[in-house]
Amino acid sequence: MTDSRVLAAMAHPLRRRLLDVLTVHGPATATMIAERTGQTVANVSHHLRVLHGSGLLEEAPELARDRKQRWWRRTSASLRWSSHDFTRDPADTAIAEAAQSLNLDRHTNLVRTWLAAGEDERARWGDSAFSTDRWLHLTPDELRQCAAEITGVLDRWAGRRVPGDGRQRSPVFVFAHGVPARP
Secondary structure, three states: OOOHHHHHHHOOHHHHHHHHHHHHHOOEEHHHHHHHHOOOHHHHHHHHHHHHHOOOEEEOHHHOOOOOOOEEEEOOOOOOOOHHHHOOOHHHHHHHHHHHHHHHHHHHHHHHHHHOOOHHHHHHHOOOOOOOOOOOOOOHHHHHHHHHHHHHHHHHHHHOOOOOOOOOOOOOOOOOOOOOOOO
Protein backbone atom coordinates (compact mmCIF):
# COMPACT_ATOMS: atom_id res chain seq x y z
CA MET A 1 0.00 0.00 0.00
CA THR A 2 1.54 3.28 -1.07
CA ASP A 3 -1.51 5.56 -1.38
CA SER A 4 -2.06 7.65 1.75
CA ARG A 5 -5.80 7.93 1.00
CA VAL A 6 -6.10 4.13 1.21
CA LEU A 7 -4.03 4.09 4.38
CA ALA A 8 -6.20 6.85 5.87
CA ALA A 9 -9.36 4.88 5.10
CA MET A 10 -7.95 1.85 6.90
CA ALA A 11 -6.62 3.91 9.83
CA HIS A 12 -9.87 3.96 11.79
CA PRO A 13 -10.51 1.52 14.65
CA LEU A 14 -13.86 0.25 13.42
CA ARG A 15 -12.78 0.00 9.78
CA ARG A 16 -9.71 -1.95 10.88
CA ARG A 17 -12.00 -4.26 12.83
CA LEU A 18 -14.35 -4.68 9.85
CA LEU A 19 -11.40 -5.73 7.71
CA ASP A 20 -10.46 -8.27 10.39
CA VAL A 21 -14.03 -9.65 10.49
CA LEU A 22 -14.01 -10.11 6.71
CA THR A 23 -10.58 -11.74 6.90
CA VAL A 24 -11.64 -14.23 9.56
CA HIS A 25 -15.20 -14.97 8.44
CA GLY A 26 -15.04 -14.26 4.72
CA PRO A 27 -17.57 -12.31 2.64
CA ALA A 28 -20.54 -10.94 4.56
CA THR A 29 -23.37 -8.43 4.51
CA ALA A 30 -23.47 -5.30 6.66
CA THR A 31 -26.13 -6.99 8.82
CA MET A 32 -23.92 -10.03 9.43
CA ILE A 33 -20.93 -7.82 10.28
CA ALA A 34 -23.06 -5.64 12.59
CA GLU A 35 -24.09 -8.76 14.52
CA ARG A 36 -20.45 -9.84 14.89
CA THR A 37 -19.23 -6.42 16.03
CA GLY A 38 -22.17 -5.10 18.07
CA GLN A 39 -22.42 -2.04 15.83
CA THR A 40 -25.51 -0.69 14.09
CA VAL A 41 -26.09 -1.74 10.49
CA ALA A 42 -26.09 1.93 9.43
CA ASN A 43 -22.69 2.55 11.02
CA VAL A 44 -21.21 -0.62 9.52
CA SER A 45 -22.67 0.24 6.09
CA HIS A 46 -21.08 3.69 6.19
CA HIS A 47 -17.64 2.30 7.02
CA LEU A 48 -17.96 -0.47 4.43
CA ARG A 49 -18.63 2.18 1.78
CA VAL A 50 -15.51 4.10 2.87
CA LEU A 51 -13.43 0.92 2.61
CA HIS A 52 -14.98 0.17 -0.78
CA GLY A 53 -14.23 3.70 -2.00
CA SER A 54 -10.58 3.23 -1.08
CA GLY A 55 -10.33 -0.09 -2.92
CA LEU A 56 -9.93 -2.23 0.20
CA LEU A 57 -13.30 -3.94 -0.31
CA GLU A 58 -15.36 -5.01 -3.26
CA GLU A 59 -18.93 -6.14 -3.64
CA ALA A 60 -19.62 -9.84 -4.08
CA PRO A 61 -22.92 -9.75 -6.00
CA GLU A 62 -22.82 -13.45 -6.81
CA LEU A 63 -23.52 -14.18 -3.13
CA ALA A 64 -26.68 -12.05 -2.94
CA ARG A 65 -30.06 -13.77 -2.89
CA ASP A 66 -31.79 -10.66 -4.25
CA ARG A 67 -30.95 -7.18 -5.54
CA LYS A 68 -31.33 -5.59 -2.11
CA GLN A 69 -28.69 -7.74 -0.45
CA ARG A 70 -25.10 -6.44 -0.65
CA TRP A 71 -22.22 -8.76 0.16
CA TRP A 72 -18.69 -7.47 0.73
CA ARG A 73 -15.27 -9.09 0.56
CA ARG A 74 -11.68 -7.94 0.89
CA THR A 75 -9.77 -7.17 -2.26
CA SER A 76 -6.56 -8.44 -0.66
CA ALA A 77 -6.00 -10.95 2.12
CA SER A 78 -3.38 -8.78 3.83
CA LEU A 79 -2.37 -5.17 4.31
CA ARG A 80 1.27 -4.20 4.05
CA TRP A 81 2.90 -0.83 3.93
CA SER A 82 6.18 0.78 4.82
CA SER A 83 6.27 4.11 6.63
CA HIS A 84 9.24 4.90 4.38
CA ASP A 85 6.80 5.24 1.45
CA PHE A 86 5.03 8.12 3.21
CA THR A 87 7.91 10.46 4.08
CA ARG A 88 7.67 12.88 1.12
CA ASP A 89 4.69 14.83 2.46
CA PRO A 90 4.10 15.78 6.12
CA ALA A 91 0.39 14.95 5.83
CA ASP A 92 1.20 11.51 4.44
CA THR A 93 3.72 10.98 7.24
CA ALA A 94 1.05 11.85 9.83
CA ILE A 95 -1.38 9.37 8.23
CA ALA A 96 1.25 6.61 8.26
CA GLU A 97 2.12 7.31 11.89
CA ALA A 98 -1.57 7.25 12.86
CA ALA A 99 -2.04 3.95 11.00
CA GLN A 100 0.97 2.41 12.73
CA SER A 101 -0.30 3.56 16.13
CA LEU A 102 -3.78 2.21 15.40
CA ASN A 103 -2.31 -1.13 14.33
CA LEU A 104 -0.24 -1.42 17.49
CA ASP A 105 -3.27 -0.51 19.62
CA ARG A 106 -5.34 -3.16 17.80
CA HIS A 107 -2.64 -5.79 18.29
CA THR A 108 -2.13 -5.10 21.98
CA ASN A 109 -5.89 -4.89 22.64
CA LEU A 110 -6.42 -8.32 21.10
CA VAL A 111 -3.72 -9.74 23.38
CA ARG A 112 -5.14 -7.92 26.42
CA THR A 113 -8.58 -9.35 25.64
CA TRP A 114 -7.09 -12.84 25.60
CA LEU A 115 -5.30 -12.25 28.89
CA ALA A 116 -8.62 -11.16 30.43
CA ALA A 117 -10.48 -14.22 29.11
CA GLY A 118 -12.16 -16.46 31.61
CA GLU A 119 -10.49 -19.53 33.09
CA ASP A 120 -12.57 -21.93 30.99
CA GLU A 121 -11.47 -20.36 27.73
CA ARG A 122 -7.83 -20.18 28.78
CA ALA A 123 -7.93 -23.78 30.05
CA ARG A 124 -9.31 -24.93 26.69
CA TRP A 125 -6.24 -23.58 24.92
CA GLY A 126 -3.81 -24.75 27.61
CA ASP A 127 -0.26 -23.61 26.98
CA SER A 128 -0.69 -23.13 23.22
CA ALA A 129 -1.03 -19.33 23.36
CA PHE A 130 2.41 -17.80 23.40
CA SER A 131 4.45 -14.67 23.76
CA THR A 132 8.03 -14.45 22.70
CA ASP A 133 10.67 -11.82 22.20
CA ARG A 134 14.38 -11.69 21.55
CA TRP A 135 17.12 -9.09 21.42
CA LEU A 136 19.03 -9.51 18.16
CA HIS A 137 22.06 -7.70 16.77
CA LEU A 138 21.20 -6.94 13.14
CA THR A 139 21.92 -4.65 10.25
CA PRO A 140 18.97 -3.06 8.43
CA ASP A 141 19.34 -5.70 5.68
CA GLU A 142 19.38 -8.52 8.23
CA LEU A 143 16.24 -7.13 9.87
CA ARG A 144 14.52 -7.09 6.44
CA GLN A 145 15.59 -10.73 5.92
CA CYS A 146 14.30 -11.69 9.38
CA ALA A 147 10.98 -9.95 8.65
CA ALA A 148 10.66 -11.77 5.31
CA GLU A 149 11.25 -15.13 7.00
CA ILE A 150 8.74 -14.48 9.79
CA THR A 151 6.17 -13.13 7.32
CA GLY A 152 6.75 -16.17 5.12
CA VAL A 153 5.91 -18.54 7.98
CA LEU A 154 2.74 -16.58 8.82
CA ASP A 155 1.75 -16.41 5.13
CA ARG A 156 2.21 -20.17 4.80
CA TRP A 157 -0.07 -20.86 7.77
CA ALA A 158 -2.62 -18.24 6.68
CA GLY A 159 -2.75 -19.63 3.14
CA ARG A 160 -2.97 -23.31 4.00
CA ARG A 161 -6.06 -25.35 3.31
CA VAL A 162 -7.86 -26.06 6.52
CA PRO A 163 -8.01 -29.83 6.93
CA GLY A 164 -11.46 -31.35 6.74
CA ASP A 165 -10.82 -33.55 9.77
CA GLY A 166 -13.84 -32.39 11.79
CA ARG A 167 -11.71 -30.71 14.46
CA GLN A 168 -12.87 -27.30 15.67
CA ARG A 169 -10.59 -24.44 14.67
CA SER A 170 -10.94 -20.92 16.09
CA PRO A 171 -9.51 -17.65 14.83
CA VAL A 172 -6.03 -17.11 16.29
CA PHE A 173 -4.26 -13.75 16.09
CA VAL A 174 -0.48 -13.84 15.68
CA PHE A 175 1.73 -10.79 15.37
CA ALA A 176 5.38 -9.90 15.57
CA HIS A 177 7.23 -6.62 15.57
CA GLY A 178 10.90 -6.08 14.90
CA VAL A 179 12.12 -2.57 15.62
CA PRO A 180 15.46 -1.03 16.52
CA ALA A 181 15.37 -0.28 20.25
CA ARG A 182 17.47 0.14 23.34
CA PRO A 183 17.06 -2.10 26.37
